[in-house]
Amino acid sequence: MLRHRGKNPASKRTPRGDRRRFRPRRGTLAGIAFVAPLAVYLVFFYAYPLVENVSMSLHRFTRATFVSGDAPFVGGAVYREVITSAHFWPTVRQTAIFVLVSLLFQYSIGLGLAVFFHRNFPLSIVLRGLFLVPWLLPIIVSATTWQWMMDADSGILNRFLGVFGLDPIWWLNANHSLWAVTIANIWLGIPFNLVILYSGLQNIPSDLYEAAAIDGAGAWRRFWSISFPLLRPVSAITLLLGFVYTLKVVDIIWIMTTGTGTSQTLATWAYGMAFGKGTSAVIKYSQASVVGTILLLAALVMGLVYVAVQHQTEN
Amino acid sequence: MYRAKRNWWKTAIGLVLTGIMLFPLYWMINVSFTQRRAIRGGGLYPHAFTFDHYAVVLHDQLPYLGTSLVVGFGTVLLTLLISAPAAYGLSSLFVPGRRLFNFLLIVAQMIPAVVMALGFYTIYTDLGLLDTVPGLILADSTIAVPFGVMLFAAFMSGIPRVLLQAAEVDGASAWARFRWVVLPISRNSAVTVGLFAFLWAWSDFLFASTLNRGGGRLRPITMGLYDYIGSQNQEWGPLMATAVLASIPTAILLVVAQRYVAAGLTAGAVKE
Numbered sequence A: 001m002l003r004h005r006g007k008n009p010a011s012k013r014t015p016r017g018d019r020r021r022f023r024p025r026r027g028t029l030a031g032i033a034f035v036a037p038l039a040v041y042l043v044f045f046y047a048y049p050l051v052e053n054v055s056m057s058l059h060r061f062t063r064a065t066f067v068s069g070d071a072p073f074v075g076g077a078v079y080r081e082v083i084t085s086a087h088f089w090p091t092v093r094q095t096a097i098f099v100l101v102s103l104l105f106q107y108s109i110g111l112g113l114a115v116f117f118h119r120n121f122p123l124s125i126v127l128r129g130l131f132l133v134p135w136l137l138p139i140i141v142s143a144t145t146w147q148w149m150m151d152a153d154s155g156i157l158n159r160f161l162g163v164f165g166l167d168p169i170w171w172l173n174a175n176h177s178l179w180a181v182t183i184a185n186i187w188l189g190i191p192f193n194l195v196i197l198y199s200g201l202q203n204i205p206s207d208l209y210e211a212a213a214i215d216g217a218g219a220w221r222r223f224w225s226i227s228f229p230l231l232r233p234v235s236a237i238t239l240l241l242g243f244v245y246t247l248k249v250v251d252i253i254w255i256m257t258t259g260t261g262t263s264q265t266l267a268t269w270a271y272g273m274a275f276g277k278g279t280s281a282v283i284k285y286s287q288a289s290v291v292g293t294i295l296l297l298a299a300l301v302m303g304l305v306y307v308a309v310q311h312q313t314e315n
Numbered sequence B: 001m002y003r004a005k006r007n008w009w010k011t012a013i014g015l016v017l018t019g020i021m022l023f024p025l026y027w028m029i030n031v032s033f034t035q036r037r038a039i040r041g042g043g044l045y046p047h048a049f050t051f052d053h054y055a056v057v058l059h060d061q062l063p064y065l066g067t068s069l070v071v072g073f074g075t076v077l078l079t080l081l082i083s084a085p086a087a088y089g090l091s092s093l094f095v096p097g098r099r100l101f102n103f104l105l106i107v108a109q110m111i112p113a114v115v116m117a118l119g120f121y122t123i124y125t126d127l128g129l130l131d132t133v134p135g136l137i138l139a140d141s142t143i144a145v146p147f148g149v150m151l152f153a154a155f156m157s158g159i160p161r162v163l164l165q166a167a168e169v170d171g172a173s174a175w176a177r178f179r180w181v182v183l184p185i186s187r188n189s190a191v192t193v194g195l196f197a198f199l200w201a202w203s204d205f206l207f208a209s210t211l212n213r214g215g216g217r218l219r220p221i222t223m224g225l226y227d228y229i230g231s232q233n234q235e236w237g238p239l240m241a242t243a244v245l246a247s248i249p250t251a252i253l254l255v256v257a258q259r260y261v262a263a264g265l266t267a268g269a270v271k272e
Helices: A002-021 A024-058 A063-068 A077-084 A088-118 A124-131 A139-149 A156-163 A177-202 A206-214 A219-230 A232-247 A251-257 A266-275 A285-314 B002-032 B052-092 B098-108 B113-127 B133-156 B161-169 B174-185 B187-203 B206-211 B221-230 B236-246 B248-256 B258-267
Strands: none
Touching (some): A024 A077, A024 A285, A024 B052, A024 B098, A024 B113, A024 B133, A024 B174, A077 A088, A077 A285, A088 A124, A088 A177, A088 A232, A088 A266, A088 B002, A124 A177, A139 A177, A139 A251, A177 A232, A177 A251, A177 B002, A206 A219, A219 A232, A251 A266, A266 A285, A266 B113, A266 B206, A285 B098, A285 B113, B002 B236, B052 B098, B052 B133, B052 B174, B052 B221, B052 B236, B098 B133, B113 B133, B113 B206, B133 B187, B133 B206, B161 B174, B174 B187, B187 B248, B206 B221, B236 B248, B248 B258
16 A cells, blocks of 8 residues: 555656646647557457457357358357356366466476576577577477477387387377477477576676675575575566466467367367367357457456556566 | 686586477478488488478478568568557657556457457458458567567667757657657667567468468468378478478577567567
């Protein structure tokens, strides 16, 4: 509460200052003129598709009514159908596993690498740069490559397991596909975690470490008493954004398994139903937009949490 | 002496870690150069070396690569046109509801692409934009515009006030200040935004696979590659060769424009 009150006058000062500098009416008009294209853009290409999506979830659209355009309004009926359908809870569970396991490994591996690269060593900048490559590649490229590496008969992964005398795993079949796509997704997410956590580490004053080293704290102790606690705001942001991005992932899963078996998540389920692909041979616009709206609400909630966390760290 | 030695030891570990991380990419390149009969053997390097897959791919995929270039540059243009002026307005002029805009831009980046695609699909059906290149450019730009506005605004709010005030005293209008003062100094931000807009448009699978399914050869390379996957006799050689070709823009950007990429990655903590 106190914090909030302290923040307000400061934030008001900026616009008032601007107003004094630029003559009030002209400055405001110009500002509106510059932002207008963005406002129009946001309305047409964000708000309109979203409204369209929510409206579809409240009407019963089929292939026929989609074309003719007179789908009957059914309120929450499609929501009830989707939530009580046999696919819903298993899909939610798979989505939760996909997101949480991905985040856990992406974050811990990313943090470990960030600490490793924190102190410069010969070639460290080049190697850190190379770590970013998977992030910048088209996902279809990575997904195709993982698909081949996970091939049951000739994939390199099973060959590698064979070296240790382990039986080959049918990575991409219905029972294991969730783990296959999770592994690929962890690999994809490591660079993001590395970059953000590394820049977080750079912002911790180095004299803290020096003081701790003089006091005789080892590297392990310094990590847990200095780096980890001071990284908490950055970690929160990283995990939050990671959560949002992982929740909405479609392409890596779709390209590897078309969302079959255990690899079906809420996002791929919506995609399959909307466009009549994969496990859903029939197009189900309304059901797809119900699942889409659920994802949208999750994104909105996370957006609010993100802004709140950011607000807190700024104070 | 001791310190230097210990650091080289770290370099060795770093090399091994990087090697593990980039192994899938090595494997992709390896397979793309391996003769068809030897691929399933899984040699660690392409001892049965061939360029054949690339010959096949260049024949099949060239139109898709061309479409991807057009879509990429179109997206860059549209993104810059919308985001640069808006960022100037939000960062340097008085705009009512500025905080709301900032919030919307953050949320916009969190909206699942599936939801957007479904919305676009119904709208495009009505407007006749389905399976067209302009339609795809419009959709692809939604990935980059919020990021662009935020990156530009972060840079522009750091431009010294005196510079703009001096121009205003000289009688420059808001537009003139933007065009002749702000834009020239924001060149680096423009390059970063443009790079990422291009990369995301080039990499897009979701919009292409939904809004441009029936576009024939006027579809981007991600669809060309997806067609290969979809065809029943999976030919891994040409597949991997296409994947290598589809990675070329990323490689060029990393080599030529690494500085800008790094700037975008840290500034764009808000983007995947």
